[in-house]
Amino acid sequence: MTFYKIYDEITKRFSVIDRTPSFFQGLKAIFIRNFKIIWQYKFSTVLNFVNTLIVSSLFYYIALLIPDMQIEQDLYIVDSVSFIFAGFVLVNIATKILNKSLNSISSEMKQGTFETLSTLPFGLRKYFISEVAFEMIYGFITSIIFFIPIFLIFPIFRNVSISSASFFSLLLVLLSICLFFFSLSLLAANFTILIKRGKEISLVILSILHLLSGSMFPLSVFPGWLKIIAYFSPFTLGVQAFRLCLFGNGILTDSIVWSAVLFLILSSIVIIVAFLFTYKRIYKRIRETGSIHEY
Numbered sequence: 001m002t003f004y005k006i007y008d009e010i011t012k013r014f015s016v017i018d019r020t021p022s023f024f025q026g027l028k029a030i031f032i033r034n035f036k037i038i039w040q041y042k043f044s045t046v047l048n049f050v051n052t053l054i055v056s057s058l059f060y061y062i063a064l065l066i067p068d069m070q071i072e073q074d075l076y077i078v079d080s081v082s083f084i085f086a087g088f089v090l091v092n093i094a095t096k097i098l099n100k101s102l103n104s105i106s107s108e109m110k111q112g113t114f115e116t117l118s119t120l121p122f123g124l125r126k127y128f129i130s131e132v133a134f135e136m137i138y139g140f141i142t143s144i145i146f147f148i149p150i151f152l153i154f155p156i157f158r159n160v161s162i163s164s165a166s167f168f169s170l171l172l173v174l175l176s177i178c179l180f181f182f183s184l185s186l187l188a189a190n191f192t193i194l195i196k197r198g199k200e201i202s203l204v205i206l207s208i209l210h211l212l213s214g215s216m217f218p219l220s221v222f223p224g225w226l227k228i229i230a231y232f233s234p235f236t237l238g239v240q241a242f243r244l245c246l247f248g249n250g251i252l253t254d255s256i257v258w259s260a261v262l263f264l265i266l267s268s269i270v271i272i273v274a275f276l277f278t279y280k281r282i283y284k285r286i287r288e289t290g291s292i293h294e295y
Contacts, residue, residue: 094171
């Protein structure tokens, strides 16, 4: 091979690299596109706020029916309104991360966008990560915004005194829960392109996790066998640690808190590895069958 051929070969390779968008460039483009889409559907945002207000009102009046309006868990006592709303906030965030991620990807499949994305240099796997990351951040922000007026309407989190160490631990638990549902959304999105049923997948996952988590009622009401099954769910420990930090002044050195953070992070790593492992197999199969554009 002559010098000129070697030079031409190197030039071609670098020209391909230069044309390939980086992950952060693609991430930025997807974020901007999604914000423009959301702005076109402002009315649905208003409906989501109304829905949150209605559901919050229902949970508030249910909490008032609990005897003495007190619930005991993990050696601390909290009023029923605060207990239920703490769980409701976590359920709301988790639902939006998983549900919106799979709904967004399902919508792209219905429009035939996946077939184009799979052939672009950015790639389908990077699109998964970017889309789910956007929905996680968007779901977290909207949950906070929607709940601010509700906190003003209802006397929520009454007599709550939280230390700085507990507040730091609370944020760490919350970030671990978001990471868990981020990784879960990636894996679920992976199988969505195979079986073409994103809404149904999210419904099954959320129903099981929310039922076992004790987000709306204490785990003490569970029968023994179901309580054992519940503690195999990372979200169950996350909810328990979140409440302990918020109401019982739990800190990171408490067994419930550090075990929840550790279990959530390890579970997230295992799920992400499963996503990377199954992605190649699923992507290869849908390319062979030519079903990537079907829904």
